[in-house]
Amino acid sequence: MTRSVRRTRRMLKAAGAGAAALLALSACSSSGSDSSAKSDSAASASPSGKASASGKLSGNVTVFAAASLKESFGKLGKQFEQAHPGTKVTFSFGGSDALAASITGGAPADVFAAASPKTMKIVTDAKDNAAAPATFVRNQLEIATLPGNPGKVKTLKDLTNPKLKVVLCDKAVPCGAAAQKALDASKLKLTPVSYEQDVKSALNKVVLKEADAAVVYKTDVKAAGSKVEGVEFPESADAINDYPIALLKDSKNAETAKAFIALVQSAEGQKVLNEAGFLNP
Known part of the structure; x- marks a missing residue:
């Protein structure tokens, strides 16, 4: 066998080995890429699923309330915070007309509890600032x-x-x-x-x-x-006054604010209010 023939065969063997190596490398790379893509997709879906499923209340809620509600709402605020760790209820008590003026003037608040429908109407009529109010107690x-x-x-x-x-x-x-x-x-x-x-x-x-x-x-x-x-x-x-309560539409923490309103309207909330001398709605 001549030297030229032997040299040609060696060259063909080397080329075949190189091609095989390239094919194997390409297969590994493709498999790794698919696995990585699936892993990344699962990772991106998992956190959002946990956050939406938690349902835990948190954050601050600011309640503007008539001065006559100070004692009873103070108790309900503490009950709410104990029932929902991580929440904080802050109150601003005063004359309902002054509170309504503050809200329509842009004061940040989540809930308004007024001592009369007339003062609540100041807020609900101003640029649709509040959801439909509900009477929760009466006072004499x-x-x-x-x-x-x-x-x-x-x-x-x-x-x-x-x-x-x-x-x-x-x-x-x-x-x-x-x-x-x-x-x-x-x-x-x-x-x-x-x-x-x-x-x-x-x-x-x-x-x-x-x-x-x-x-x-x-x-x-x-x-x-x-x-x-x-x-x-x-x-x-x-001359008995109805007390309405409403969620303000500019609330920064609507879900927690709704939960506080629900407590006020619940049997537990009504018990606290009745003990303070308020009449049932």
Whole structure:
């Protein structure tokens, strides 16, 4: 066999081995690529599936609520946080009209609980700022006097005695509007020593002995305990306020806010509110 023939055969063998190696490498690469693609696809699907399935409530909820709800909502807020670790309920209490003005002015909030449908309407009418409100409790007026009732106040008419220092809520505030409604129905004229911006401020005038009496809610008289004495009057039955609650549409944490509203409306929430002196809706 000549040298040229042997050299040709060696060259052909080398070329065949090289081709086989290339084919094997190509097969491994293709298999690895498919496996990697499947793995990446599964990895990308897994995290999103877990997040959507958790359903756990978290984050902050800001509740704007009428001043008369301070004690009961404070309790419900703590209950809610205990039931849902990782949540925080922050309250802003005050006159419903002032709270409504803050909300329509752009103050960030998730829930609004007002002391009258009229003040809630300020919010719902302003650029569709809230979902449909629902009445969750009602409240009735009562006269708060100094302990022992030294002014001997027994009726609404007794408050017209010029010797008594009487305080009312401002007429724009639900408790003030209700008091004026009761006075008008009784054809009584009363000139208070001051008009207060919310019911707690009116009550506090009596607690601090700066006034002899104030027309407030039954719930406020009850919350004050021995600091005041309550006097019921029949005209209050004609001036009972409905309290509506609503989710605000600009809420940054709607699901958690809805859960708080659900607690307020639940049997557990109603029990807390009834114990505070609120009436069922």
